[in-house]
Amino acid sequence: MKHIKTIFIIGLFAIAFSSCDRDLPYPLDDVKRGVAIDVTRVEGTDGVLNAGTTEGNYKIKLQIPSQQGDYSYMKNAELMCVYTNAAKEIKTVIVEDQITTFPVEITLNMEKICQQLGIASPELGDNMSFTANVVLNNGFVVPGWTSEMGYNNKLFTGWQIGSRTYSYRVSYTAFCPFIEENFIGPAICNEDGTEYPVNVTALADGDLPESLPEGISESDLFGVLITDIWDTGGTLKVWINKVDYSLIIPAQMVCAGWYQGLDFWLGYYTPATNAQASTCDNALSFTLSADVPDAGGGFGDVSYLITVTGE
Template sequence: MIALGALFCGCDQKLPYDLEGTEHGVVISISKVPGSDGILSTDMNSGNYKVKLDVPVYQGDYSMLEDAQIMAVYTDGNKKKKSAIVVDGIKSFPTEVDIDIKAVAAKLGINSIEVGDRIEYTPCYTLKSGTQVNGWSELGGFNNTNFTSWKLADGSPVAYRVSYTAFAPFYKEHYKGDAVPYTTLGGDEGTVKVTQIDEKPAAEWIPAGVTEDDLVGLKIEGDIWCGGDTFKVWINTTDFTVIVPDQVIRTGFTLSPGTFDCEITNGEGEVDTLAETVTFYFYSVWGIYTLGDDTITIQF
């Protein structure tokens, strides 16, 4: 179980310095266009890949933006990564962009796509000042992960990336068990009980173009964070992303200075059908305190 000793480091505080003169950035969301392909084909002569870029309502003015770009982050079956800007010159939002997979492969320097390969697309941008802000770096990973609670005009949450994977066959019956191993970003490990459920998430959590029949529900129980944690997620079999609704995972957890519910918010995830793992990313909250971002991977 993860220690909560660093609890108060996530509390919001007034900054002790003036932010005047700080350069303002732009939050850009990316999503798959409903009706386009959601998974990556190993045939580079096929595929209808289309993404939508938009700016959330909380952003307000973004006149400081020169243009936006789309970066492709490629991960091969051995988990080695490389990246390249594959679309540039985007100046208006919302906008839909067709992805030419052959052009993407050429810019990444890859000759073929194999089962287990993944390409993620993330927004980048250039400010009129000349400052370049990339959506991913080898050292820092993905950018803008702290803005997933922001909303677009249609009410959908901001997303900092979309993922396309060349999947191996999905064997639904494998994704359950009484003692399934897990690991967390911080290196904690243990086992959880995973049960498949018929329950479906609330409608607002189901992506456009996805039906309830496309979802595989999982109930996960174990001593991961607060002890006696229980949460529910849904595998979206159209693209093998994971729906992780905001939810209370443990009620009445007591730790100085009080007793509060443990919650997870702003969650997302993905399935690796080749390795048969499910990985979740989310933000954790205990009462009025924020515990920060975490990641858990379950190995079936």
């Protein structure tokens, strides 16, 4: 793994000087201009699904960031639920359509949504993620998610909206009880399909991110330190939000002087996305960019799954 990454960093310098005169891998005429709609959970409402029941207080806020600029070519938006059951089977339904006013808060009728999905109620391991479709004036629908591309608008996660970054979805999962000790100990890191051992320890009380996202307090967080990440002895700090089990992973240097004196970072160019703790599997999953800022680039987005084995 180390040798492969060393080869990649050498290639990084070559890429910087290579030609950009290349054809796109798809017809430019087929590209449709969408609208980046920010999707967040309303503060104070439930952040997880209740297994075995449709009860709960679920509200989502949609707004259009100022960075978007003109969006007069959009007719309306739709709120779509992407449902994944414990067997990893996926189904989508539109839970709200004809959304034309922004910002807007939408109350989720969980009983109705479950009826649309053909289930009685969420069960342990089920996930419901909500994202926005954009309907253009000509009737074309720019989906917020498809099975081929995953979630749309992930490139805009660097946009700053108040004290947080742009969010393209809200995710609710039916979790097992959260036990802090289950997220501490020896673990296996799956890094884009390559596995190697790491270790996870608890951060000291008071060791917190420099800034907290809007609506999150210090008492909501449980911090851990992952050591030996990137297969180089690197370290990464991660905070679990105990309200909805999302993860806070600020951009950070994980290995000083990694290659020829260059520091290696995670999340320098692209903040963490799909960042979630699984209390049933004692696992942390996230995607962020692997970067060498002093070299002017990096390796693009890398997906991680950290599973604590306790052995």
